[in-house]
Structures are given as C-alpha cells and as structure tokens.
Amino acid sequence: MAEDKVIIKEGIISQSLSGFYSVRSEGQTYVTKPRGIFRHQQLKPLVGDHVTFEWEEGLDPKADQALGRLIEVLPRRNQFVRPSVVNVDDALVVMSLVEPGLLLFPS
Numbered sequence: 001m002a003e004d005k006v007i008i009k010e011g012i013i014s015q016s017l018s019g020f021y022s023v024r025s026e027g028q029t030y031v032t033k034p035r036g037i038f039r040h041q042q043l044k045p046l047v048g049d050h051v052t053f054e055w056e057e058g059l060d061p062k063a064d065q066a067l068g069r070l071i072e073v074l075p076r077r078n079q080f081v082r083p084s085v086v087n088v089d090d091a092l093v094v095m096s097l098v099e100p101g102l103l104l105f106p107s
Contacts, residue, residue, distance in 0.1 A: 005057040008071070012087075013049045021045055021070060023053055028061045032068040043073060048086040050074040 011025030023030045032053050034045055045051060055061075055068040079086045 006054050007057050008052055009055055009068075010050065010052050010074075013045055013047050013051060016045070016047055021051075023051060023068070023070075025053075030055060030061045030068050031066065032070045034070040038070070038073070045070060045073050046079070046084050046086045048088065049076065050087065 009023075009025045009030070011023040011030065013021050014024045014029065015022035019033060021032050021034065023032050030053065032051075038045065051070050051074060052072040053068045053070045059066045076086045078088060080088060
C-alpha cells in the first residue's frame with residue numbers, strides 16, 4: 001500500500017469557524033485544523049495570520065472530507081483585538097462630522 005505524500009504549503013487564514021481554519025493559498029481555499037501544540041503554547045491562530053500547513057497530495061480542497069493540518073503560525077506584524085484580526089495593512093475610520101442627537105423612542 002502506497003502512503004499519501006504530504007506537501008507543505010504557505011497561506012493566509014481567511015476564516016475561523018468552530019476550530020476549523022480556511023487558508024487561502026495559490027488561489028485555492030483549504031480547510032485546516034491546528035496541531036495540539038498551539039493549545040499547549042496558548043497560541044490561537046487568527047484571521048490574517050500567515051501560516052504553513054500540511055496537505056495530502058491528490059486531495060481536492062473542495063471535497064467535504066478534505067482536511068489539512070496547521071503546523072506553524074508565522075510572526076505577526078500587528079494585531080487588533082476587536083475584531084480579532086492580524087497583519088492589517090490598511091484600516092478605514094468612518095465618522096460623522098456632525099454628531100446627530102440620539103433618538104431612543106420614535107415620536
């Protein structure tokens with residue numbers, strides 16, 4: 001029986017949902033789970049993290065059962081707490097020039 005070849009890829013986490021991380025790499029989205037070492041290091045991968053992950057060669061990233069494994073979170077440039085995102089290059093702040101009065105109940 002031939003063993004499946006595991007390839008190492010790099011990408012950026014684009015979504016985090018219930019312990020699964022969607023990673024964009026080479027124009028594809030791969031669903032991954034983190035290794036247990038992250039929990040022991042108290043390191044939580046966040047959206048925007050540059051990561052390396054393992055993927056079995058020949059698996060289709062669009063298949064329901066296809067699952068990779070996050071193996072490393074690369075150094076972060078910056079981090080926002082709310083929302084929890086990292087490596088932000090640009091941010092847009094929108095404010096009103098005139099502060100409207102607060103209407104709690106309609107007249």
